[in-house]
Amino acid sequence: MLNNRRKKMLFNLLIIIPAFYVSVCVLLYFTQERLIFFPQRLDKDFKFAFQRFEEVAIKTKDGIMLNGVLFKADSSKGLIFYLHGNAGALNSWGEAATTYTNLHYDVFMLDYRGYGKSEGEINGQSNFFSDVQTVYDEMKKHYPENKITILGYSIGTGAATFLASTNDPKRLILQAPYYSLTDMMKHKFSVLPTFILKYKFATNEYITNCKCPVVIFHGDKDEIIYYGSSLKLKPLLKPSDKLITLHNFGHNGMSDNEEYQTELKKILE
Incomplete structure:
Protein backbone atom coordinates (compact mmCIF):
# COMPACT_ATOMS: atom_id res chain seq x y z
CA MET A 1 0.00 0.00 0.00
CA PHE A 37 11.30 47.45 -20.46
CA PHE A 38 10.58 49.80 -17.54
CA PRO A 39 9.26 53.02 -19.06
CA GLN A 40 8.33 56.18 -17.21
CA ARG A 41 5.44 58.00 -18.82
CA LEU A 42 5.28 61.79 -18.93
CA ASP A 43 2.24 63.99 -19.46
CA LYS A 44 1.98 65.59 -22.88
CA ASP A 45 2.30 69.02 -21.26
CA PHE A 46 5.38 68.06 -19.22
CA LYS A 47 8.06 70.77 -19.42
CA PHE A 48 11.70 69.67 -19.63
CA ALA A 49 14.07 71.76 -17.51
CA PHE A 50 17.07 71.59 -19.83
CA GLN A 51 19.11 74.36 -21.43
CA ARG A 52 19.39 74.89 -25.18
CA PHE A 53 17.13 72.16 -26.48
CA GLU A 54 14.15 71.62 -28.68
CA GLU A 55 11.55 68.88 -28.66
CA VAL A 56 11.10 66.85 -31.82
CA ALA A 57 7.98 64.86 -32.71
CA ILE A 58 8.37 62.12 -35.31
CA LYS A 59 5.59 59.93 -36.71
CA THR A 60 6.27 56.23 -37.24
CA LYS A 61 5.14 54.20 -40.24
CA ASP A 62 2.04 53.07 -38.35
CA GLY A 63 1.12 56.58 -37.20
CA ILE A 64 2.52 56.54 -33.65
CA MET A 65 4.05 59.84 -32.53
CA LEU A 66 7.47 59.53 -30.89
CA ASN A 67 9.03 62.24 -28.76
CA GLY A 68 12.68 63.20 -28.79
CA VAL A 69 14.88 66.00 -27.52
CA LEU A 70 17.64 67.69 -29.52
CA PHE A 71 20.33 69.37 -27.42
CA LYS A 72 22.38 72.07 -29.14
CA ALA A 73 26.11 72.68 -28.67
CA ASP A 74 28.29 75.68 -29.47
CA SER A 75 30.20 75.27 -32.76
CA SER A 76 28.69 71.85 -33.37
CA LYS A 77 30.98 69.21 -34.86
CA GLY A 78 28.12 66.81 -35.53
CA LEU A 79 25.41 64.79 -33.84
CA ILE A 80 25.38 62.11 -31.15
CA PHE A 81 22.33 59.92 -31.87
CA TYR A 82 21.75 58.51 -28.37
CA LEU A 83 19.62 55.42 -27.69
CA HIS A 84 19.06 55.14 -23.95
CA GLY A 85 18.54 52.25 -21.53
CA ASN A 86 15.43 50.31 -20.59
CA ALA A 87 14.16 52.43 -17.69
CA GLY A 88 13.03 56.01 -17.14
CA ALA A 89 12.41 58.70 -19.74
CA LEU A 90 14.09 61.74 -21.27
CA ASN A 91 13.54 63.91 -18.22
CA SER A 92 16.33 61.92 -16.53
CA TRP A 93 18.31 60.63 -19.51
CA GLY A 94 18.72 64.17 -20.83
CA GLU A 95 21.06 64.97 -17.94
CA ALA A 96 23.78 63.01 -19.76
CA ALA A 97 23.69 65.33 -22.77
CA THR A 98 26.11 67.90 -21.32
CA THR A 99 28.95 65.35 -21.49
CA TYR A 100 28.66 65.53 -25.27
CA THR A 101 27.59 69.13 -25.81
CA ASN A 102 30.66 70.17 -23.79
CA LEU A 103 32.68 68.46 -26.51
CA HIS A 104 30.78 70.48 -29.14
CA TYR A 105 28.39 67.79 -30.32
CA ASP A 106 24.64 68.17 -30.64
CA VAL A 107 22.77 65.29 -29.01
CA PHE A 108 19.49 63.73 -30.05
CA MET A 109 17.78 61.45 -27.55
CA LEU A 110 14.68 59.41 -28.35
CA ASP A 111 12.03 58.07 -26.02
CA TYR A 112 10.89 54.68 -27.31
CA ARG A 113 7.20 53.81 -27.63
CA GLY A 114 5.49 54.07 -24.26
CA TYR A 115 8.37 56.05 -22.75
CA GLY A 116 8.03 59.68 -21.72
CA LYS A 117 5.72 61.53 -24.11
CA SER A 118 5.99 58.92 -26.87
CA GLU A 119 2.74 57.21 -27.77
CA GLY A 120 2.02 53.50 -28.00
CA GLU A 121 3.61 50.46 -26.40
CA ILE A 122 6.68 48.37 -27.16
CA ASN A 123 5.37 45.73 -29.55
CA GLY A 124 8.11 43.59 -31.03
CA GLN A 125 11.71 43.76 -32.12
CA SER A 126 11.03 44.59 -35.78
CA ASN A 127 8.85 47.55 -34.84
CA PHE A 128 11.44 48.71 -32.30
CA PHE A 129 14.15 48.72 -34.98
CA SER A 130 11.81 50.27 -37.56
CA ASP A 131 11.03 53.17 -35.19
CA VAL A 132 14.72 53.81 -34.59
CA GLN A 133 15.41 53.80 -38.34
CA THR A 134 12.53 56.23 -39.00
CA VAL A 135 13.90 58.66 -36.41
CA TYR A 136 17.45 58.26 -37.73
CA ASP A 137 16.22 59.07 -41.25
CA GLU A 138 14.69 62.27 -39.87
CA MET A 139 18.00 63.28 -38.28
CA LYS A 140 19.81 62.66 -41.58
CA LYS A 141 17.72 65.46 -43.07
CA HIS A 142 19.52 67.87 -40.74
CA TYR A 143 22.99 66.33 -40.35
CA PRO A 144 25.23 64.68 -42.97
CA GLU A 145 25.61 61.03 -42.03
CA ASN A 146 29.39 61.29 -41.94
CA LYS A 147 28.94 63.58 -38.94
CA ILE A 148 26.55 61.33 -37.00
CA THR A 149 27.82 59.14 -34.16
CA ILE A 150 25.38 56.45 -33.05
CA LEU A 151 25.61 55.79 -29.33
CA GLY A 152 23.73 53.05 -27.51
CA TYR A 153 23.54 52.43 -23.78
CA SER A 154 22.50 49.12 -22.21
CA ILE A 155 19.25 47.97 -23.89
CA GLY A 156 19.88 50.62 -26.57
CA THR A 157 23.12 48.94 -27.69
CA GLY A 158 21.35 46.27 -29.73
CA ALA A 159 19.31 48.77 -31.71
CA ALA A 160 22.32 51.09 -32.04
CA THR A 161 24.45 48.29 -33.48
CA PHE A 162 21.69 47.19 -35.85
CA LEU A 163 21.31 50.80 -37.01
CA ALA A 164 25.06 51.17 -37.58
CA SER A 165 25.14 47.89 -39.50
CA THR A 166 22.46 49.01 -41.96
CA ASN A 167 23.52 52.66 -42.37
CA ASP A 168 26.78 54.60 -42.74
CA PRO A 169 27.37 56.69 -39.62
CA LYS A 170 30.76 58.14 -38.72
CA ARG A 171 31.17 55.77 -35.74
CA LEU A 172 29.38 53.58 -33.24
CA ILE A 173 29.86 53.87 -29.48
CA LEU A 174 28.44 51.19 -27.19
CA GLN A 175 28.06 51.67 -23.44
CA ALA A 176 27.75 48.37 -21.54
CA PRO A 177 26.51 46.22 -24.43
CA TYR A 178 25.19 42.68 -24.21
CA TYR A 179 26.37 39.96 -26.59
CA SER A 180 22.69 39.33 -27.27
CA LEU A 181 19.57 39.20 -25.12
CA THR A 182 19.53 35.45 -25.77
CA ASP A 183 22.99 35.25 -24.19
CA MET A 184 21.83 37.40 -21.28
CA MET A 185 18.90 35.06 -20.70
CA LYS A 186 21.21 32.03 -20.71
CA HIS A 187 23.53 33.79 -18.28
CA LYS A 188 20.85 34.84 -15.78
CA PHE A 189 18.04 32.31 -16.28
CA SER A 190 19.68 29.19 -17.64
CA VAL A 191 16.72 26.96 -16.74
CA LEU A 192 14.42 28.78 -19.18
CA PRO A 193 14.28 27.98 -22.91
CA THR A 194 15.55 30.85 -25.06
CA PHE A 195 12.98 30.28 -27.81
CA ILE A 196 10.37 32.08 -25.69
CA LEU A 197 12.37 35.31 -26.02
CA LYS A 198 10.74 37.62 -28.59
CA TYR A 199 13.52 40.21 -28.36
CA LYS A 200 16.81 38.62 -29.49
CA PHE A 201 18.69 41.93 -29.98
CA ALA A 202 21.61 39.98 -31.46
CA THR A 203 24.40 42.53 -31.13
CA ASN A 204 26.91 39.80 -31.94
CA GLU A 205 25.37 39.35 -35.39
CA TYR A 206 24.93 43.03 -36.24
CA ILE A 207 28.39 44.14 -35.16
CA THR A 208 30.14 42.07 -37.83
CA ASN A 209 28.35 44.15 -40.49
CA CYS A 210 29.39 47.54 -39.11
CA LYS A 211 31.71 49.27 -41.57
CA CYS A 212 32.22 52.28 -39.32
CA PRO A 213 34.66 52.45 -36.37
CA VAL A 214 33.27 50.78 -33.23
CA VAL A 215 34.22 51.63 -29.65
CA ILE A 216 32.89 49.62 -26.71
CA PHE A 217 32.97 50.88 -23.11
CA HIS A 218 32.18 48.48 -20.27
CA GLY A 219 32.72 48.56 -16.53
CA ASP A 220 34.43 45.47 -15.16
CA LYS A 221 32.14 45.58 -12.12
CA ASP A 222 28.89 45.83 -14.10
CA GLU A 223 26.15 44.22 -12.03
CA ILE A 224 23.44 44.38 -14.73
CA ILE A 225 25.09 43.36 -18.02
CA TYR A 226 28.05 41.18 -17.20
CA TYR A 227 31.44 42.42 -18.38
CA GLY A 228 32.04 39.14 -20.16
CA SER A 229 29.48 40.23 -22.75
CA SER A 230 31.95 42.75 -24.15
CA LEU A 231 34.82 40.30 -23.88
CA LYS A 232 32.78 37.96 -26.09
CA LEU A 233 32.10 40.78 -28.58
CA LYS A 234 35.77 41.78 -28.81
CA PRO A 235 36.83 38.97 -31.21
CA LEU A 236 34.06 40.10 -33.59
CA LEU A 237 35.47 43.64 -33.87
CA LYS A 238 37.60 44.94 -36.71
CA PRO A 239 41.33 45.30 -35.90
CA SER A 240 40.95 49.08 -35.60
CA ASP A 241 37.96 48.88 -33.24
CA LYS A 242 38.35 49.16 -29.46
CA LEU A 243 37.11 47.72 -26.20
CA ILE A 244 37.83 50.15 -23.37
CA THR A 245 37.44 48.76 -19.86
CA LEU A 246 36.30 51.14 -17.13
CA HIS A 247 38.02 49.83 -14.03
CA ASN A 248 36.03 49.22 -10.84
CA PHE A 249 32.94 50.69 -12.51
CA GLY A 250 29.40 49.33 -12.50
CA HIS A 251 26.50 49.87 -14.86
CA ASN A 252 24.89 53.23 -14.17
CA GLY A 253 26.07 56.79 -14.82
CA MET A 254 28.72 56.01 -17.41
CA SER A 255 28.54 59.40 -19.14
CA ASP A 256 29.65 61.01 -15.86
CA ASN A 257 32.58 58.63 -15.31
CA GLU A 258 35.92 60.49 -15.50
CA GLU A 259 37.76 57.64 -17.20
CA TYR A 260 34.97 57.43 -19.79
CA GLN A 261 35.04 61.17 -20.40
CA THR A 262 38.83 61.17 -20.87
CA GLU A 263 38.67 58.41 -23.47
CA LEU A 264 35.56 59.88 -25.11
CA LYS A 265 37.34 63.21 -25.66
CA LYS A 266 40.12 61.41 -27.56
CA ILE A 267 37.57 59.63 -29.74
CA LEU A 268 35.44 62.65 -30.58
CA GLU A 269 38.24 65.14 -31.22
Missing part, protein backbone atom coordinates in the same frame (compact mmCIF):
# COMPACT_ATOMS: atom_id res chain seq x y z
CA LEU A 2 2.79 2.41 0.95
CA ASN A 3 4.65 1.72 -2.26
CA ASN A 4 1.50 2.41 -4.25
CA ARG A 5 1.08 5.75 -2.51
CA ARG A 6 4.68 6.68 -3.24
CA LYS A 7 4.28 5.69 -6.86
CA LYS A 8 1.13 7.77 -7.13
CA MET A 9 2.83 10.76 -5.50
CA LEU A 10 5.81 10.43 -7.83
CA PHE A 11 3.46 10.12 -10.82
CA ASN A 12 1.62 13.28 -9.77
CA LEU A 13 4.90 15.16 -9.36
CA LEU A 14 6.00 14.08 -12.82
CA ILE A 15 2.84 15.67 -14.17
CA ILE A 16 2.69 18.76 -11.95
CA ILE A 17 6.32 19.90 -12.29
CA PRO A 18 6.40 19.92 -16.12
CA ALA A 19 2.96 21.53 -16.22
CA PHE A 20 4.13 24.24 -13.85
CA TYR A 21 7.31 24.78 -15.91
CA VAL A 22 5.30 25.09 -19.13
CA SER A 23 2.87 27.51 -17.46
CA VAL A 24 5.75 29.70 -16.29
CA CYS A 25 7.23 29.74 -19.81
CA VAL A 26 3.88 30.70 -21.35
CA LEU A 27 3.41 33.47 -18.78
CA LEU A 28 6.91 34.82 -19.43
CA TYR A 29 6.34 34.76 -23.19
CA PHE A 30 3.27 36.97 -22.96
CA THR A 31 4.56 39.30 -20.23
CA GLN A 32 8.25 39.63 -21.17
CA GLU A 33 7.91 43.30 -22.16
CA ARG A 34 7.24 44.04 -18.48
CA LEU A 35 10.46 42.24 -17.54
CA ILE A 36 12.66 43.91 -20.18
Whole structure:
Protein backbone atom coordinates (compact mmCIF):
# COMPACT_ATOMS: atom_id res chain seq x y z
CA MET A 1 0.00 0.00 0.00
CA LEU A 2 2.79 2.41 0.95
CA ASN A 3 4.65 1.72 -2.26
CA ASN A 4 1.50 2.41 -4.25
CA ARG A 5 1.08 5.75 -2.51
CA ARG A 6 4.68 6.68 -3.24
CA LYS A 7 4.28 5.69 -6.86
CA LYS A 8 1.13 7.77 -7.13
CA MET A 9 2.83 10.76 -5.50
CA LEU A 10 5.81 10.43 -7.83
CA PHE A 11 3.46 10.12 -10.82
CA ASN A 12 1.62 13.28 -9.77
CA LEU A 13 4.90 15.16 -9.36
CA LEU A 14 6.00 14.08 -12.82
CA ILE A 15 2.84 15.67 -14.17
CA ILE A 16 2.69 18.76 -11.95
CA ILE A 17 6.32 19.90 -12.29
CA PRO A 18 6.40 19.92 -16.12
CA ALA A 19 2.96 21.53 -16.22
CA PHE A 20 4.13 24.24 -13.85
CA TYR A 21 7.31 24.78 -15.91
CA VAL A 22 5.30 25.09 -19.13
CA SER A 23 2.87 27.51 -17.46
CA VAL A 24 5.75 29.70 -16.29
CA CYS A 25 7.23 29.74 -19.81
CA VAL A 26 3.88 30.70 -21.35
CA LEU A 27 3.41 33.47 -18.78
CA LEU A 28 6.91 34.82 -19.43
CA TYR A 29 6.34 34.76 -23.19
CA PHE A 30 3.27 36.97 -22.96
CA THR A 31 4.56 39.30 -20.23
CA GLN A 32 8.25 39.63 -21.17
CA GLU A 33 7.91 43.30 -22.16
CA ARG A 34 7.24 44.04 -18.48
CA LEU A 35 10.46 42.24 -17.54
CA ILE A 36 12.66 43.91 -20.18
CA PHE A 37 11.30 47.45 -20.46
CA PHE A 38 10.58 49.80 -17.54
CA PRO A 39 9.26 53.02 -19.06
CA GLN A 40 8.33 56.18 -17.21
CA ARG A 41 5.44 58.00 -18.82
CA LEU A 42 5.28 61.79 -18.93
CA ASP A 43 2.24 63.99 -19.46
CA LYS A 44 1.98 65.59 -22.88
CA ASP A 45 2.30 69.02 -21.26
CA PHE A 46 5.38 68.06 -19.22
CA LYS A 47 8.06 70.77 -19.42
CA PHE A 48 11.70 69.67 -19.63
CA ALA A 49 14.07 71.76 -17.51
CA PHE A 50 17.07 71.59 -19.83
CA GLN A 51 19.11 74.36 -21.43
CA ARG A 52 19.39 74.89 -25.18
CA PHE A 53 17.13 72.16 -26.48
CA GLU A 54 14.15 71.62 -28.68
CA GLU A 55 11.55 68.88 -28.66
CA VAL A 56 11.10 66.85 -31.82
CA ALA A 57 7.98 64.86 -32.71
CA ILE A 58 8.37 62.12 -35.31
CA LYS A 59 5.59 59.93 -36.71
CA THR A 60 6.27 56.23 -37.24
CA LYS A 61 5.14 54.20 -40.24
CA ASP A 62 2.04 53.07 -38.35
CA GLY A 63 1.12 56.58 -37.20
CA ILE A 64 2.52 56.54 -33.65
CA MET A 65 4.05 59.84 -32.53
CA LEU A 66 7.47 59.53 -30.89
CA ASN A 67 9.03 62.24 -28.76
CA GLY A 68 12.68 63.20 -28.79
CA VAL A 69 14.88 66.00 -27.52
CA LEU A 70 17.64 67.69 -29.52
CA PHE A 71 20.33 69.37 -27.42
CA LYS A 72 22.38 72.07 -29.14
CA ALA A 73 26.11 72.68 -28.67
CA ASP A 74 28.29 75.68 -29.47
CA SER A 75 30.20 75.27 -32.76
CA SER A 76 28.69 71.85 -33.37
CA LYS A 77 30.98 69.21 -34.86
CA GLY A 78 28.12 66.81 -35.53
CA LEU A 79 25.41 64.79 -33.84
CA ILE A 80 25.38 62.11 -31.15
CA PHE A 81 22.33 59.92 -31.87
CA TYR A 82 21.75 58.51 -28.37
CA LEU A 83 19.62 55.42 -27.69
CA HIS A 84 19.06 55.14 -23.95
CA GLY A 85 18.54 52.25 -21.53
CA ASN A 86 15.43 50.31 -20.59
CA ALA A 87 14.16 52.43 -17.69
CA GLY A 88 13.03 56.01 -17.14
CA ALA A 89 12.41 58.70 -19.74
CA LEU A 90 14.09 61.74 -21.27
CA ASN A 91 13.54 63.91 -18.22
CA SER A 92 16.33 61.92 -16.53
CA TRP A 93 18.31 60.63 -19.51
CA GLY A 94 18.72 64.17 -20.83
CA GLU A 95 21.06 64.97 -17.94
CA ALA A 96 23.78 63.01 -19.76
CA ALA A 97 23.69 65.33 -22.77
CA THR A 98 26.11 67.90 -21.32
CA THR A 99 28.95 65.35 -21.49
CA TYR A 100 28.66 65.53 -25.27
CA THR A 101 27.59 69.13 -25.81
CA ASN A 102 30.66 70.17 -23.79
CA LEU A 103 32.68 68.46 -26.51
CA HIS A 104 30.78 70.48 -29.14
CA TYR A 105 28.39 67.79 -30.32
CA ASP A 106 24.64 68.17 -30.64
CA VAL A 107 22.77 65.29 -29.01
CA PHE A 108 19.49 63.73 -30.05
CA MET A 109 17.78 61.45 -27.55
CA LEU A 110 14.68 59.41 -28.35
CA ASP A 111 12.03 58.07 -26.02
CA TYR A 112 10.89 54.68 -27.31
CA ARG A 113 7.20 53.81 -27.63
CA GLY A 114 5.49 54.07 -24.26
CA TYR A 115 8.37 56.05 -22.75
CA GLY A 116 8.03 59.68 -21.72
CA LYS A 117 5.72 61.53 -24.11
CA SER A 118 5.99 58.92 -26.87
CA GLU A 119 2.74 57.21 -27.77
CA GLY A 120 2.02 53.50 -28.00
CA GLU A 121 3.61 50.46 -26.40
CA ILE A 122 6.68 48.37 -27.16
CA ASN A 123 5.37 45.73 -29.55
CA GLY A 124 8.11 43.59 -31.03
CA GLN A 125 11.71 43.76 -32.12
CA SER A 126 11.03 44.59 -35.78
CA ASN A 127 8.85 47.55 -34.84
CA PHE A 128 11.44 48.71 -32.30
CA PHE A 129 14.15 48.72 -34.98
CA SER A 130 11.81 50.27 -37.56
CA ASP A 131 11.03 53.17 -35.19
CA VAL A 132 14.72 53.81 -34.59
CA GLN A 133 15.41 53.80 -38.34
CA THR A 134 12.53 56.23 -39.00
CA VAL A 135 13.90 58.66 -36.41
CA TYR A 136 17.45 58.26 -37.73
CA ASP A 137 16.22 59.07 -41.25
CA GLU A 138 14.69 62.27 -39.87
CA MET A 139 18.00 63.28 -38.28
CA LYS A 140 19.81 62.66 -41.58
CA LYS A 141 17.72 65.46 -43.07
CA HIS A 142 19.52 67.87 -40.74
CA TYR A 143 22.99 66.33 -40.35
CA PRO A 144 25.23 64.68 -42.97
CA GLU A 145 25.61 61.03 -42.03
CA ASN A 146 29.39 61.29 -41.94
CA LYS A 147 28.94 63.58 -38.94
CA ILE A 148 26.55 61.33 -37.00
CA THR A 149 27.82 59.14 -34.16
CA ILE A 150 25.38 56.45 -33.05
CA LEU A 151 25.61 55.79 -29.33
CA GLY A 152 23.73 53.05 -27.51
CA TYR A 153 23.54 52.43 -23.78
CA SER A 154 22.50 49.12 -22.21
CA ILE A 155 19.25 47.97 -23.89
CA GLY A 156 19.88 50.62 -26.57
CA THR A 157 23.12 48.94 -27.69
CA GLY A 158 21.35 46.27 -29.73
CA ALA A 159 19.31 48.77 -31.71
CA ALA A 160 22.32 51.09 -32.04
CA THR A 161 24.45 48.29 -33.48
CA PHE A 162 21.69 47.19 -35.85
CA LEU A 163 21.31 50.80 -37.01
CA ALA A 164 25.06 51.17 -37.58
CA SER A 165 25.14 47.89 -39.50
CA THR A 166 22.46 49.01 -41.96
CA ASN A 167 23.52 52.66 -42.37
CA ASP A 168 26.78 54.60 -42.74
CA PRO A 169 27.37 56.69 -39.62
CA LYS A 170 30.76 58.14 -38.72
CA ARG A 171 31.17 55.77 -35.74
CA LEU A 172 29.38 53.58 -33.24
CA ILE A 173 29.86 53.87 -29.48
CA LEU A 174 28.44 51.19 -27.19
CA GLN A 175 28.06 51.67 -23.44
CA ALA A 176 27.75 48.37 -21.54
CA PRO A 177 26.51 46.22 -24.43
CA TYR A 178 25.19 42.68 -24.21
CA TYR A 179 26.37 39.96 -26.59
CA SER A 180 22.69 39.33 -27.27
CA LEU A 181 19.57 39.20 -25.12
CA THR A 182 19.53 35.45 -25.77
CA ASP A 183 22.99 35.25 -24.19
CA MET A 184 21.83 37.40 -21.28
CA MET A 185 18.90 35.06 -20.70
CA LYS A 186 21.21 32.03 -20.71
CA HIS A 187 23.53 33.79 -18.28
CA LYS A 188 20.85 34.84 -15.78
CA PHE A 189 18.04 32.31 -16.28
CA SER A 190 19.68 29.19 -17.64
CA VAL A 191 16.72 26.96 -16.74
CA LEU A 192 14.42 28.78 -19.18
CA PRO A 193 14.28 27.98 -22.91
CA THR A 194 15.55 30.85 -25.06
CA PHE A 195 12.98 30.28 -27.81
CA ILE A 196 10.37 32.08 -25.69
CA LEU A 197 12.37 35.31 -26.02
CA LYS A 198 10.74 37.62 -28.59
CA TYR A 199 13.52 40.21 -28.36
CA LYS A 200 16.81 38.62 -29.49
CA PHE A 201 18.69 41.93 -29.98
CA ALA A 202 21.61 39.98 -31.46
CA THR A 203 24.40 42.53 -31.13
CA ASN A 204 26.91 39.80 -31.94
CA GLU A 205 25.37 39.35 -35.39
CA TYR A 206 24.93 43.03 -36.24
CA ILE A 207 28.39 44.14 -35.16
CA THR A 208 30.14 42.07 -37.83
CA ASN A 209 28.35 44.15 -40.49
CA CYS A 210 29.39 47.54 -39.11
CA LYS A 211 31.71 49.27 -41.57
CA CYS A 212 32.22 52.28 -39.32
CA PRO A 213 34.66 52.45 -36.37
CA VAL A 214 33.27 50.78 -33.23
CA VAL A 215 34.22 51.63 -29.65
CA ILE A 216 32.89 49.62 -26.71
CA PHE A 217 32.97 50.88 -23.11
CA HIS A 218 32.18 48.48 -20.27
CA GLY A 219 32.72 48.56 -16.53
CA ASP A 220 34.43 45.47 -15.16
CA LYS A 221 32.14 45.58 -12.12
CA ASP A 222 28.89 45.83 -14.10
CA GLU A 223 26.15 44.22 -12.03
CA ILE A 224 23.44 44.38 -14.73
CA ILE A 225 25.09 43.36 -18.02
CA TYR A 226 28.05 41.18 -17.20
CA TYR A 227 31.44 42.42 -18.38
CA GLY A 228 32.04 39.14 -20.16
CA SER A 229 29.48 40.23 -22.75
CA SER A 230 31.95 42.75 -24.15
CA LEU A 231 34.82 40.30 -23.88
CA LYS A 232 32.78 37.96 -26.09
CA LEU A 233 32.10 40.78 -28.58
CA LYS A 234 35.77 41.78 -28.81
CA PRO A 235 36.83 38.97 -31.21
CA LEU A 236 34.06 40.10 -33.59
CA LEU A 237 35.47 43.64 -33.87
CA LYS A 238 37.60 44.94 -36.71
CA PRO A 239 41.33 45.30 -35.90
CA SER A 240 40.95 49.08 -35.60
CA ASP A 241 37.96 48.88 -33.24
CA LYS A 242 38.35 49.16 -29.46
CA LEU A 243 37.11 47.72 -26.20
CA ILE A 244 37.83 50.15 -23.37
CA THR A 245 37.44 48.76 -19.86
CA LEU A 246 36.30 51.14 -17.13
CA HIS A 247 38.02 49.83 -14.03
CA ASN A 248 36.03 49.22 -10.84
CA PHE A 249 32.94 50.69 -12.51
CA GLY A 250 29.40 49.33 -12.50
CA HIS A 251 26.50 49.87 -14.86
CA ASN A 252 24.89 53.23 -14.17
CA GLY A 253 26.07 56.79 -14.82
CA MET A 254 28.72 56.01 -17.41
CA SER A 255 28.54 59.40 -19.14
CA ASP A 256 29.65 61.01 -15.86
CA ASN A 257 32.58 58.63 -15.31
CA GLU A 258 35.92 60.49 -15.50
CA GLU A 259 37.76 57.64 -17.20
CA TYR A 260 34.97 57.43 -19.79
CA GLN A 261 35.04 61.17 -20.40
CA THR A 262 38.83 61.17 -20.87
CA GLU A 263 38.67 58.41 -23.47
CA LEU A 264 35.56 59.88 -25.11
CA LYS A 265 37.34 63.21 -25.66
CA LYS A 266 40.12 61.41 -27.56
CA ILE A 267 37.57 59.63 -29.74
CA LEU A 268 35.44 62.65 -30.58
CA GLU A 269 38.24 65.14 -31.22
